[in-house]
Amino acid sequence: MNQAQNSQSTPSDEWPRIPELIQRHDLVPVAKRGVLTLIATVGWALWIYMLLPLGALLAWWFGYQRLDIFVLAEPGKTLATLTLYSLIILLAGLLFVFWAVYNWLRFRGMDRRNAPKPVGAEEIAQAFHLPRESVQLAQGSAHLIFHFAEDGHITRVTASGARAFNENPRPSPNHPTND
Structure with a gap:
């Protein structure tokens, strides 16, 4: 790499490179x-x-005893325990199936999932106590910097290559406006 290329290196050139791995086994x-x-x-x-x-x-x-002492010595008890476990698993599975059928019968044909209504610049400006023009300019910018007061509200928004938007009309007690 010559001197001209070295002086124009970006931060991504300095980051360690991750080797490419084959994630699809069918390609091997x-x-x-x-x-x-x-x-x-x-x-x-x-x-x-x-x-x-x-x-x-x-x-x-830690005191583990062999399997043959407890399981194989009394196969009748083992079979009874396995039968009980199987019945519990079967009942739990049937309960889930009945619950799914009940919900399907109750809610079939209803579409309660609706997209939220679009929010305009005016609503965003009101929610964040910013001028509407600032929100519109921010919506059209690719890179933004948000400045916050100590109490957490946004005091101003700056777009890269643009001037600072109007100050927040709600002054912070720790950061009064320069009026």
Whole structure:
């Protein structure tokens, strides 16, 4: 990069570049996808194999008993518990289905979702205590700077390359106007 180009660099040129990644797996060649899947599978298997003894040690330390003592020793109790859980899940699912059907029957054919009415420059000016001309000029500008008083209301709006709009007609107790 020569000296002229270096002096005209923008802030985006100085930011670190993020490498482009392929987010769509269908664009990766099939052979490469297979190799990557195999590497990931082997890596996860090794990870689990190495951590499984540590997990068993931690479980033993915290008093975990083996599954066969509680589940396989009394299969009748296990079956009864699973049946109870299945019934609860079934009843909850039926409740959701009945609720959906009820709402569908109650609200079908009604469209209660309406777009809000458009807000004009006059309403915006009244809401923010700004002159209407300031709001109209701000609506036509691409870049704006808002100036706030300490109590949080907007004191003025400045557009890039434009002069400051009129001061807020409502003076702040901490920032009186220059009248």
